[in-house]
Amino acid sequence: MPSTLRPLALALLPVLLLAVLLIGACGGDEGGETATVPGAVPAPLPPGVTAYEIAGTTPLEKVAPDDSEDLHNVFRLSENVVSGGEPHGEEALKKIADMGVKTILSVDGKTPEEKTAAKYGLRYVHVPIHYSGIDVPERLRIAKTFRELEGPFYVHCFHGRHRGPAAAAIGRIVLDGVSRERAAAEMRQWCGTSKKYAGLYETIARAPLPTPADTQAYSWDFPSAHEFExxxxxxxxxxxxxxxxxxxxxxxxxxxxxxxxxxxxxxxxxxxxxxxxxxxxxxxxxxxxxxxxxxxxxxxxxxxxxxxxxxxxxxxxxxxxxxxxxxxxxxxxxxxxxxxxxxxxxx
Ligand code: HEC
CATH class of the missing domain: 1.20.120 (Four Helix Bundle (Hemerythrin (Met), subunit A))
Structure with missing residues (x-):
């Protein structure tokens, strides 16, 4: 390089670096077609066809679950959200920690093994939901967990097929900014959520989802265990x-x-x-x-x-x-x- 050009190149270097950084920060934005305002939640889809049908309209590429004796039907839906079955025993919790997960969200009724999970640096949050759909307080708790606790998140019910994938779908929408159609498609085409649970699909397609302001204003301290009688x-x-x-x-x-x-x-x-x-x-x-x-x-x-x-x-x-x-x-x-x-x- 001629010595006269060298000062110019040096002067341009920071500009170039900044440009590279900016492009890097904006790239890899998943589901970018819908998430224009950060944290905005998509409006409920209009009535008409069932939410289960909506979940079948956009074909997704075939993905097989990770399935082992102690951890079933595991799907890495994104960097932030993993959906799967209940971890059976300490070895399974270790596997979850090895995935990089920081928080486990259980939506099953059973009291979680929070002490064993803590040994592997995993925090447990328990929001038991029903098969009939996810109600308003449950949606607030689930969305608040995704927005305010440390990810990645492992979301599970018992088998990792129905309730867990529906809660994970909320994470896909509020955290990853994917559309409701996409989140419902992952439930149906990947996790295998049954058509029987129409209420779970309807929640993802048509229930109002809490905004960041809603979850911020909602006072709740992420309990790790809710015991039923x-x-x-x-x-x-x-x-x-x-x-x-x-x-x-x-x-x-x-x-x-x-x-x-x-x-x-x-x-x-x-x-x-x-x-x-x-x-x-x-x-x-x-x-x-x-x-x-x-x-x-x-x-x-x-x-x-x-x-x-x-x-x-x-x-x-x-x-x-x-x-x-x-x-x-x-x-x-x-x-x-x-x-x-x-x-x-x-x-
Ligand atoms: C006479 C009715 C009845 C029978 C029989 C019955 N269940 Fe249930 N089951 C229910 C009701 C009602 C609920 C919802 C309870 C609630 O959420 O308060 C439920 C909830 C459940 C749940 C969800 C628990 C959770 O995590 O909240 C599972 C799993 C379940 N039943 C499994 C079974 C299995 C397996 C059998 C048969 C071996 C069975 N049930 C037999 C009525 C029944």
Whole structure:
């Protein structure tokens, strides 16, 4: 470089550097077509087609979940938001910490393992929601968590399929600035949220979402545990046992070498106990007749399953018949969960 040009080049250097920095800061803005004002929330989508249909209109590229024994259906939706199932045990919490996550948001009913999570530098926030949709205070708590606590966030329910992905979708909108259509599409096409939970889809498509001013004004201290009593508490226990039984049923009731401690008859014995406790709850007297009938049948059907499981035959020929009978008895229990939920939980 001729020596006369050198001062000019030096003078221009800061300008160039500034330009590079500015371009860098503006690049990589996800969903940039919608997030024009920082922190603005998109307006509810107009009525018409169902939110589930909206979630199917823009095809997303196929993404497979990260699935392991102790951590199911994990999707990294963005730098900031990971959606998945409940972490089972310390190893799973370590995996979450290894993803760089700082805060775990549970929207499931079960009390989180907050002390173990803290060992890995993870903060737990508990906002249990329903399958029927996310109401106003819950939306405020979820949005406030995303806006005011340290990310990245791991958002989970029990299986990481329905309620968790809906809460994660709120994070995608308020934190990442994606459109409601995109957030709903991720629930349906990636996480596999069922069409049955129309209320969860409607929340993402059409519920008013809190603005930054709303969440700032909302006073709430991010509790790490909310404990339930009564029917909801019973359901949390029932669902975990039911999961074990379904897994054993899929293995034709053979012991799982990864969980040699899981014994089908012992699990069912516990299930019978919780259903009986639930049936005896005082709140049960106020329930409609069909509700009470499903609860009675649940006790009877789980007792029938227990009777079958306690008498495995010795011969191979009989064993196949027994396996089939146990699976049918287990399906009969599940049928009552589905029937009661359809009317009293999902809508
Ligand atoms: C007689 C009705 C009835 C039966 C039978 C029933 N449930 Fe429920 N379940 C409910 C209701 C009602 C709720 C919602 C409770 C609430 O949110 O207050 C619920 C909630 C749940 C929840 C959500 C808990 C949470 O995190 O808030 C799960 C999971 C669940 N049930 C699993 C099951 C399974 C599995 C079975 C069968 C083995 C079953 N339930 C049988 C009525 C029933």
């Amino acid at each position: 009564g029917l909801r508490h019973a359901m949390i226990g029932i669902s975990r046992i039911h999961d074990h039984l379904q897994a054993l049923s899929r293995r034709s009731w053979a012991v799982d070498p990864n969980h040699p401690d899981l014994n089908a008859a012992n699990e069912t014995d516990q299930l019978v106990g919780i259903f009986k406790t639930a049936k005896a709850l005082s709140e049960m007297q106020r329930k409609p007749e069909d509700f009470q009938a499903w609860m009675r049948e649940s006790v009877e059907r789980s007792e029938a399953l227990l009777a079958t499981l306690r008498e495995p035959p010795t011969g191979t020929a009989e064993h196949e018949v027994w396996t089939q009978a146990a699976t049918e008895a287990c399906d009969a229990v599940s049928a009552r969960c589905t029937a009661c939920h359809e009317v009293y939980r999902n809508q």
